[in-house]
Amino acid sequence: MPDFPLRLEPRAEPSRLMSYLSPLIAVALTLLVGLLLFSALGKDPIEGFRYFFINPVRTLYGLSELLLKATPLMMCAIGLAIGFRANVWNIGAEGQFVLGAIGASGAALYFSGSDSAMLLPAMVVAGALAGAAWAAIPALLKTQFNANEILVSLMLVYVAQLLVSWLVFGPWRDPYGFGFPQTEMFHDAALLPILLDGTRLSFAFVIALAMLALGYVFMHRSYTGFKMRVAGEAAAAARYAGFSAKRMIWIGLLCGGGAAGIAGMAEVAGPMGQLTDKVSLGYGFAAIIVAFVGRLNPVGILFASLLMALLFLGGEQVQQYMNLPSSISMVFQGMLLFFLLGSDVFINYRLRIGCAASV
Amino acid sequence: MATRRNFMLTAGALAVAAALPLASFAQDVTKIGFVYVSPIGDAGWTFQHDLARTQLEAEFGDRIQTSFVENVAEGADAERVIREFAASGHKIVFATSFGYMNYVERVARQFPDVAFLHATGYKSGANFANYNARFYEGRYLNGVIAGHMTKSNVMGYVAAFPIPEVLQGINAFTMGARSVNPDVEVRVIWVNSWYDPGREREAAMTLISQGADVITQHTDSTAPVQAAEERGVYAFGYHSDMSKYGPTAHLSATTHLWGDYYVQTVKDVLAGEWKPTNLWGGYQQGMIQLAPLNDAIPAEVKAQVAELESQLTAGTFHPFTGPVVDQSGAERLPAGAVMDDETLGKMDYFVQGVASRLPSR
Numbered sequence: 001m002p003d004f005p006l007r008l009e010p011r012a013e014p015s016r017l018m019s020y021l022s023p024l025i026a027v028a029l030t031l032l033v034g035l036l037l038f039s040a041l042g043k044d045p046i047e048g049f050r051y052f053f054i055n056p057v058r059t060l061y062g063l064s065e066l067l068l069k070a071t072p073l074m075m076c077a078i079g080l081a082i083g084f085r086a087n088v089w090n091i092g093a094e095g096q097f098v099l100g101a102i103g104a105s106g107a108a109l110y111f112s113g114s115d116s117a118m119l120l121p122a123m124v125v126a127g128a129l130a131g132a133a134w135a136a137i138p139a140l141l142k143t144q145f146n147a148n149e150i151l152v153s154l155m156l157v158y159v160a161q162l163l164v165s166w167l168v169f170g171p172w173r174d175p176y177g178f179g180f181p182q183t184e185m186f187h188d189a190a191l192l193p194i195l196l197d198g199t200r201l202s203f204a205f206v207i208a209l210a211m212l213a214l215g216y217v218f219m220h221r222s223y224t225g226f227k228m229r230v231a232g233e234a235a236a237a238a239r240y241a242g243f244s245a246k247r248m249i250w251i252g253l254l255c256g257g258g259a260a261g262i263a264g265m266a267e268v269a270g271p272m273g274q275l276t277d278k279v280s281l282g283y284g285f286a287a288i289i290v291a292f293v294g295r296l297n298p299v300g301i302l303f304a305s306l307l308m309a310l311l312f313l314g315g316e317q318v319q320q321y322m323n324l325p326s327s328i329s330m331v332f333q334g335m336l337l338f339f340l341l342g343s344d345v346f347i348n349y350r351l352r353i354g355c356a357a358s359v
Numbered sequence: 360m361a362t363r364r365n366f367m368l369t370a371g372a373l374a375v376a377a378a379l380p381l382a383s384f385a386q387d388v389t390k391i392g393f394v395y396v397s398p399i400g401d402a403g404w405t406f407q408h409d410l411a412r413t414q415l416e417a418e419f420g421d422r423i424q425t426s427f428v429e430n431v432a433e434g435a436d437a438e439r440v441i442r443e444f445a446a447s448g449h450k451i452v453f454a455t456s457f458g459y460m461n462y463v464e465r466v467a468r469q470f471p472d473v474a475f476l477h478a479t480g481y482k483s484g485a486n487f488a489n490y491n492a493r494f495y496e497g498r499y500l501n502g503v504i505a506g507h508m509t510k511s512n513v514m515g516y517v518a519a520f521p522i523p524e525v526l527q528g529i530n531a532f533t534m535g536a537r538s539v540n541p542d543v544e545v546r547v548i549w550v551n552s553w554y555d556p557g558r559e560r561e562a563a564m565t566l567i568s569q570g571a572d573v574i575t576q577h578t579d580s581t582a583p584v585q586a587a588e589e590r591g592v593y594a595f596g597y598h599s600d601m602s603k604y605g606p607t608a609h610l611s612a613t614t615h616l617w618g619d620y621y622v623q624t625v626k627d628v629l630a631g632e633w634k635p636t637n638l639w640g641g642y643q644q645g646m647i648q649l650a651p652l653n654d655a656i657p658a659e660v661k662a663q664v665a666e667l668e669s670q671l672t673a674g675t676f677h678p679f680t681g682p683v684v685d686q687s688g689a690e691r692l693p694a695g696a697v698m699d700d701e702t703l704g705k706m707d708y709f710v711q712g713v714a715s716r717l718p719s720r
Binding site (some may be wrong): 061065068069162165169170178179180181185198200267270271272273274276278279280281312313316317319320321323325326327 | 428705
């Protein structure tokens with residue numbers, strides 16, 4: 001085999017520097033290729049950059065929308081990161097998000113008319129429990145029957161979507177809604193308070209920040225968190241130390257499901273104000289990218305969710321102002337993950353130029 | 360405060376570029392925004408709205424400037440898109456799907472000088488109109504043609520969701536078919552999606568296998584027409600003329616024409632005379648039309664359809680004229696009476712002649 005002048009050589013130790021640089025490189029490459037993409041589409045790349053990345057956040061309202069969009073991403077991603085660190089692959093946060101929305105809506109509808117200040121906390125708890133219960137299914141099947149949690153959690157997304165569809169077409173349908181698939185609008189006591197007047201940014205953002213902080217404490221300051229990291233980074237060592245693998249699976253999935261459930265609650269009790277069959281906008285899936293771009297680290301997730309939210313907002317704006325197709329924001333998201341996975345190779349490998357010494 | 364947040368939340372490079380001014384537009388050009396629920400494509404619901412948008416451009420030339428955002432989900436994101444149009448100086452915003460209703464309502468309150476028009480909903484306000492079309496008129500005519508053309512007397516209907524609008528279509532189609540052929544039965548398969556070519560095709564294939572020799576659909580893709588073409592049975596398109604997807608199968612289609620309504624709206628806004636209305640237009644307003652009839656349709660059937668069309672246009676005929684009898688045999692409307700719009704809007708049953716059952720709640 002002829003020697004290729006470039007080759008990858010395993011590093012003795014994973015590079016700590018590269019693990020932090022990698023997301024930045026991925027962002028830079030995404031921007032660069034994005035500019036090329038704008039040019040290839042016959043648009044001024046500078047103008048494209050401006051509409052994609054600046055225009056959405058040029059006003060206080062725009063910023064509030066960015067934080068609003070980032071909130072469910074943060075919530076889902078921090079829950080997922082806890083599992084991902086222990087190699088528990090919950091791909092179904094989208095379904096757990098929907099179940100959270102259902103649980104919270106159930107509480108809101110059941111206590112419809114109540115002015116109690118406890119209604120919102122009850123909705124948060126109902127959302128978290130419903131999301132966690134949905135994630136408990138793959139956890140149970142994994143621990144009892146060794147069923148692959150990736151497939152089970154993913155397939156349950158579709159079940160969740162059908163479930164919400166059944167509810168809003170059936171028992172929970174607004175009797176005054178002309179037969180359209182939606183619940184009645186929630187009353188004020190079931191809506192999250194707004195943080196900034198005139199915007200849609202609600203108290204959910206504060207909850208998301210608190211969840212990031214809690215995630216940090218759990219992952220970096222608790223014994224269970226430590227055990228989960230060990231299990232993720234060195235499964236054999238964890239087994240030898242006697243850490244229960246089943247426990248890791250349960251904790252990983254329940255945290256992911258509960259967090260996604262709270263995000264679902266924040267959606268129906270926030271910008272939607274009701275439950276419809278369109279509640280899921282892909283936050284659970286986008287959060288997987290956020291978790292990895294954020295290095296499964298709470299601070300990283302904060303920034304990654306803001307970046308991801310900006311990609312969504314920017315994608316809308318370049319359509320609105322430059323007539324670019326709607327798939328553009330998906331292209332940017334895909335590029336980001338693609339370049340991240342590409343750069344991550346260099347955490348464990350280094351690039352060598354020249355021919356290898358024969359082994 | 361705003362600048363400080365801005366600085367905290369965006370990288371330095373972004374902050375520099377933020378100082379660049381955005382392109383400004385001439386003042387006398389009226390900007391019009393469109394929010395689409397799906398990609399435009401080359402047939403279907405959004406395609407018809409975009410046709411109307413291009414009609415506006417042809418009509419008003421450089422007096423207006425239109426822009427659109429496609430594929431906007433009917434969730435919380437819609438409010439941002441609608442608001443962005445209003446906040447960036449658009450004077451008219453067309454939100455073309457039901458699920459935008461509550462978001463349009465909220466934004467309309469914040470921007471009293473902008474005209475908001477929402478398709479297929481039921482709310483309105485001081486600067487917030489709603490509009491819809493009487494799709495069932497075209498459906499009834501499709502049914503008349505189908506009743507003449509069927510040999511098996513079984514017809515298949517691929518439907519999205521059991522909401523009143525879809526039920527009106529199924530019932531009108533069935534009543535049209537039975538008006539010329541009382542032995543007809545209509546079978547319905549729900550695909551639980553407005554757009555899912557795979558499931559729509561599967562549903563059409565199943566219906567054909569059950570003996571249906573005419574297929575129609577209340578979904579957005581061309582898959583049922585293509586399936587009918589493949590299996591050698593007849594089909595009706597929906598939203599758009601879908602004949603190029605099944606030149607032999609495609610008997611006609613119920614198409615929507617929003618253009619004249621959009622032109623009138625823009626004229627009124629430009630003249631400062633616009634008032635929000637609740638318009639449910641049909642043949643009389645030129646909002647519903649049949650796609651060209653297939654040559655396989657006999658001349659006397661074509662003549663009957665033309666006669667019904669002129670009656671619909673004149674307002675002398677209503678497809679839901681009694682007796683309307685539901686599946687259980689109960690009379691929903693006595694003979695000779697015409698169903699009012701409120702009752703139509705609450706339709707939640709199948710008429711006699713539909714063989715399938717409604718999903719139970």
